[in-house]
Amino acid sequence: MEAEAQYRSQVKAVWRATIIIGIVTVFEVSLALSHFFFFYEHPKLVINVFMTLATLLKAFYIIAEFMHLQYEKRTLIITLGLPLVFLTWLIVVMLVEGKFAFSLLH
């Protein structure tokens, strides 16, 4: 019956992750709407940062729980995680370049 218990705990973990993702989504949307309704005159930067972090949290739960990655072998996690360094660098470069083009134009 050990398998059965494991199954139950896994199912529970998935629903838990679902609820967390749901709450985070509600949090994000309410942040966006609160800016829209109450702080429209103010810059959105801080809220954007919080929403990005919330999305990363969601992404973490999708990858770790739904895609089952946190239960996989460590090497697989590392193999998939390390290339994200390249992505990060690409993102940084592109956004800096976009800003630079902005500064040239205005």
Next chain:
Amino acid sequence: MQLLLIALAIILVYVVIAHVGKAVELISLIKDEKQRREDSSRTQAFWFAASGVFLGLFIGITIFTEWHKFLTVPASEHGKWIQSLIVVSLVITGVVFVITNFLLFYFAWKYRYRKNRKALYYPENNKLEFIWTIVPTVTFIILIVMGVEKWFKVFSDAPTDAVQIEITGKQFAWHVRYGGPDNELGPRDFTLVNSSNELGVKWTDKSSRDDIIDDDDIVLPVNTPILINIGALDVIHSVYLPDFRLMMDAVPGVPTKFWFRPTITTEKMREIKNDPDFDYELACNQLCGTGHWNMRRVVKIVTEEEYKKWLSEQDSYFETNILAQN
């Protein structure tokens, strides 16, 4: 018919070569395998070493005969910095090039196959590997530091008194606009382009009224900072002035710029080069279509007095072309 004959001749040559190869192989097979390997290794090591000597001579001789062509006199301030970096790199890489290539050919000759000899089992030496990790790293870091310092100097902000000009690329020519007496370029809008206003200058803006647009040689003063505002109308071009070591892409939609300080007038350069017809040339260096090779403009570097005189003789494009026509 002629074509057929040529084709036949070529094929015949190849067939002969192939048969010779086959025959040589058959002859060599008579020998003992190891002896055969030793003989052919000697022959090939000889030819390889000979080709190394030939190439060494070729490279050595051409470097000396072509020296004046590839290390030309830089005609700008930052050109000299680049030149000095090139000399440093040339020395470092030259030494490494000679040593490593020599060792390669020498080892290939010295350690060619002999049937009675055994190679040395030498799989690792951490100390050695450590040395040739560290030494290149340190060398490169020195080069990087030298390069970065100059790089930021080249791309620093132009002095405020820099002469403003604008070079705009289009297929397949350059438009040049000078700031005019107020040394300020008026704004542009690509939707305003038409046959009488090929750059789309906004004439409503005051600063554009005195701008000079001239299709003749580009005239610029010596020893004065010059800020080139670069743009393009249709595709990416690249402003390239080899003598000034100046290159910057002209990108439609994204204005770029480059400032430099020319140090040698055209007249003086003619003396230096001992070539009375010499001219500085502006070329396009980014593939921009079928006329890419054809975008030539002459740049004239003159003394400051001559430049002032030239400037005073120029008319505002707005007054002579736009006002006069309407």
Next chain:
Amino acid sequence: MAEEIIEQEQEQVAQHFSLPDTNNEEGGEHSFLGASFGKSMMWLFLLSDAFTFTGLLLGYGAIRVKSEWWPDPNLVFNSMPFLHGKDVPLGFVTIMTTILILSSVFIVRAVQEGHRMNRKGVAIWLIWGIIGGLAFLGCQAWEWSHLIHSGMRPFYNVYYAGADGQTLKLAAAEIANHPASPGPSMFAGSFFGITGFHGLHVTIGVILNTVALIQTLLGTYHKRGHYEMVEKFGLYWHFVDLVWVFVFLFFYLI
């Protein structure tokens, strides 16, 4: 000393022989990733697909950063089907997100049932997952057609900046007077381009899940002894969900 080394070596050799073989039918070195080659191939594919989507999203990001002004998504995505004229900012897209996440959860459940070799359970959850996917596609189709009806095209954007920076919308009658897009045209271009590319992925995912469903119903996987195929297609489906989370952030929230 020598004996120790011999022992060590023998142990090492013995270890090579006793390693469990997960993939190579004839037993080989242990799997580096701890997953069958099929699953590692799917993971690696998803990794490379993540690079594709990052490239696309950066195309959008770099342009948005470069632009002086961008329409406020709260004012653009504020319609709901069956609620004409009502202003519900971000309402519909939140529903879409929920649908896609739930559909992802259903597929996880299918995978878990697969581990228990529960054929019926797998089939039921797969059906739910497919329904979720189709519902999402339907929602996207509605949103697209709504935007297209209001005059949006990949190269034409009806939302433009008002005098003090607020988002205004061009009325349908005025469009003819504006041959060039009044607002940043890339607002529409990147939206259609990237959600379209994502939608293509969703479509492929639905097809894959349908294939898995048919195979499950036919009992192919049961005969095979494992439901790994469901797991692999499931990974793909979660990835689609993952991408949507970011699309949601970048196009609707920020």
Next chain:
Amino acid sequence: MTTDTIPGQFSMAHTAHHHKQTFLTKYIFSTDHKTIAKQFLLTGMFWAMVGGLFSVLFRIQLAWPDATFPLLETLFGHWFEGGRLSTEAYYGLVTMHGTIMVFFVLTAGMSGTYSNFLIPLQIGARDMASPMVNAISYWLFFIASVVMLASLFLPTGMASAGWTIYPPLSVLPQASPGSGMGMSLWLCSMVFFIASQIMGGLNYISTVLNLRTKGMTMFRMPLTVWALFFTAIIGLLSFPVLFASVVLLIFDRGLHTSFYLSDLYVGGQALSYSGGNPILFQHLFWFLGHPEVYIAVMPAMGIVSEILSVNSRKPVFGYHMMVYSLLGIVVMSILVWAHHMFVSGMNPFLGSVFMLFSMLIAVPSSIKVFNWLTTIWRGNIQMTPAALFCLGFVSMFISGGLTGIWMGNATIDIQIHDTYFIIAHFHLVMGVAAFFGMFAGVYHWFPKFYGRFMNETLGYVHFIITFVGAYLIFWPMHYLGMSGVPRRYYSFHEFRAFAEYDNMNILITTASIVVFFTQFIFVINFFWSIYKGRKMKTMNPWEANSLEWTTPINVNDIHGNWPGDLPTVYRWSYDFSKFEDEERDFIPQTEPLSQREIELGNNH
């Protein structure tokens, strides 16, 4: 000896493949990795000849810009209208030469051939992880080839925006005749090609990770497998970004979005594109484009390490360092792309960061060079054609690599960017060098490919002319570039400064014609030897250690590579000349450690 004569020995696991084979299933739609490797090789050879021919054609134009060649008009029709290469055809040929050589020959032809052939054979696997995906990978490449080939014959001209297809030139048919249908087919072909590469890469990686035979730990793999493995990783991470950039380009062309376009006035009218940024494309493109050069040269590095070691009868020096330097190259190569764009109008601060990375990537490369030199030091070098090509590779790699230190220095790059200097640099370091690796591989593994040897004499002739010729072609280009001659010019006579190099251009073109025709010696040798070459009589003709030489001579008839059980591995593949007093100077990987070795300790 066919598989039928050894009943019972054939692996149980693969009896499914043991059905009756027709010509079609065996040679055309085969899922056997060896056949697919040969398909890649032959397609690659075809493309190499086309690409080489194109380079000769436009070199003729550069050497004799004002002469006419009626013969060429007869041969090539409207490209040579009136015996002179037209500008449209010139830029088309330049573009196609780059595309074909970089993508179809040095990427697909190179890693397609060797990954497919060597990975399963050298790690002791029966086939790729997924033979089906492998076959699909080839056929996608084939479709890409057909589409690209079709684009050559378009009456409106082939793509002519350079192999880097920078927008807006590649987007606007008004700007260049080749940007119409020609570019559409180019992009279409590229989409198939990228799909092919990603599928192949997935397969190579999971094969190496999952299908190694008993005892074949990662650090016992031959360096070829390491190199091909890393190549696949680079491809897997960078091709998707090219895909993204191509997709956005297709959006711009088809849907009139303006990801890459802004403020354009072309053909007498202002276009409605706005808000885009052409530099964006360059970033996305070079995110693939730079790793791409390592995709081309890394398999050659692996092949050279392996063949130099086998032929100098010495273990490759610093095996671990070789692996780590490959890894270093993988990591760095994906971080340095923007050094192709120092003067493209990018942020100068980013430029300096990219300069730092670009210079540091030379460190692992120089480690490799020193290790190769030490590998042949005090060796016993058998001068087979394969070994000669490897030595040639090292020389080319040094000569071309050192100028990389110039190009990587952003400040120097202001002067030599996009001139003939860069042409010399990358042709030496990743063009000729990678080709040399490819030739070396063919000469070395030909017996495994076809059970026969290639003719050595022809190999020697091929090598020496190609080697000297390549230097004669590319060395003078350094001088041209340093004095400012830009690349991709149809004629240098417009400019006074560039017109004075006629002699050098004639030298380069003559050498290139000679080298081009020399390659036919190789081609003839190749096809001749398939049918008439000296037969392979022993299983291990080069006395090498790696697993591919433990397969039977007729391995091509066996889908599954080893007729019996898979071999077991006890050591690394570089135990050459380990004991001076032993008659035999190599110890195959399948041989258990002897008592003496165990006592000695420190074994790989």
